[in-house]
Amino acid sequence: MSSSDLPSFLLMQNPIQGYDWGSHDSLTTLFGIPNPQSKPQAELWMGAHPNGCSEVTLAGSAQKLSTLIDAAPAAALGDATLARFGSLPFLFKVLCAEKALSIQVHPSKAQAEAGFAKEEAAGIDIKASNRNYKDPNHKPELVFALTPYQAMNGFRAIPAILALFDRMALPALADLTAALRQSQDEAGLQHFFHQLLILCGESKDEALAGLLAYAANHQDEETFALITSLATQYPGDVGLFSPLLLNVVTLQPGQAMFLDACTPHAYVRGTGLEIMANSDNVLRAGLTPKYIDVAELLDCTRCLPKPDDQILLAPRCDGAVQHFDVPVPDFTFSVYPTGEHQLTTASAEILFAIDGTVHLKQGEQSLRLEKGQSAFIPAATGSYQLLAEGRVARAGNRC
Structure with a gap:
């Protein structure tokens, strides 16, 4: 297939992942996407991932979008993206928690390459x-809130962690807290984190009982209200x-944050757009019945506090257009307001x-999207016109 055979714009049909933490009504409320069986709708995937590939006509x-890309990789992705990544390097989602x-925690690129090779060799x-x-890939992420979006992102400052544990004064954790007070550095925080992860038996039961009792009496504070809520989901x-270790943040609609490799994080509730490098690598650290490899997790976790002023990702504004710049080439993300915009691309894009x-236009070709719909734009499209009657998210990658 040559570039001349590719339309400038392709309407996407996107799969919905029904993970049990998903919302029953968010996609319907925001975008009119039906849910006749009232099942959880957790993530709407836009991209060419093998576990959930979009379709185009x-x-x-x-x-499948992956079939189209494979048939004309240079025209679909652009020469530079094809040479650098070999495939569509990002996955774009609507996430409804x-x-x-x-x-x-997601590993760095080097850690992912080494870990993948090691597990392959081990069979x-x-x-x-x-x-x-x-x-063998890393998985940096950006989330853009569509509704109030509660999350945890990175470690709190060590004095703030100590202050919270000191308030509770849990006997089962007295020695552990004292050790952190003596070593308020990366090694000390890693030891503290490690020991909490491997709590078991009577010590674990006593510590959790004390935590929940204290939280029940402090429901006016976001951190302790969150602990009580999580306890109903993950007793x-x-x-x-x-929530005592990590920064608890609630993004307001229109706010964004970047989640880098080696940073512990969790999405708690809310709906947002999420874009990430095309990877499935996840190391879990709690709030899950799934496997936790504590040793590998610690090797891939950067136990350094994340300052408050680094949690939100402020956009770079070009007039009313917002560009959310990230320190990785795998994806780019921008939001365009109502109006007419002349755009040019040298790599594949997805507009939502x-x-x-x-309305998308290029010469005689055009495509209309309603809210909640998306379009794949091949790199060969080049320049095109965007006429928006509301906000439009633009996802791509750096060449």
Whole structure:
């Protein structure tokens, strides 16, 4: 297939992942996407991921986006993206959390390459419950809030962690807290984090009982209200201590944050747009019944506090257009307001209509999107016109 055979714009049909933490009504409320069986709708995926590939229609026939890209890789992705990544390097989602997701850490690129090679050499099945690395890629992420969006992102300052544990004065954790007070550095925080992860038996039961009793009497504070809520979802999980260790933040609609490699984080509730490098690598750290490889997790976790002023990602504004710049080449993310915009691309793009009708035009070709719909734009499209009657999210990558 040549570039001349590719339409400038392709309407996408996107799969919905029904994970049990998903919302039952968010996609319907925001975008009119039906949910006739009232099942959880957790993530709407836009991209070419093998576990959930979008479809496009070409010459009257529906096909997977990955099939279209494979048939004309240079025209679809652009020469530079094809040479650098070999495939579409990002996955774009609408994420709708009704319950909290697990606390996660994603490895760096180098860690993912080494870990994947090690597990391949060891013969660990790719679907095995104790498999950590599904691919040799990193998984940085950006989330853009569509509704109030509660999350945890990075470690609190060590004095703030100590202040919270000192207030509770839990006898089962007295020695551990004292050790952190003596070593208020990366090694000390790693030791503290490690010991909480491996709490077991009577010590774990006593610590969690004390935590929940204290939280029940301090429901006017966001941190302790969150702990009580999480306890109904993940009873007995050591991850219930995570709001004391990690920064708790509620993004307001239109705010964004970047989640880098080696940073513990969790999405708690809310709906947002999420874009990430194309990877499945997740190391879990709590709030989950799934496998936790504590040793590998610690090797991949940067136990350094994340300052308050680094949690939100402020946009770079070009007039009313917002560009959310990230320190990785795998993806770019921008939000365009109502109006007419002349755009040019040298790599594949996905446009998502957030809250209004969108018209795309190039010469004789055009496509109309209603809110909640998305379009794949091949690199060969080059320049095109965007007419927006509401906000439009633009996802791509750096060449």
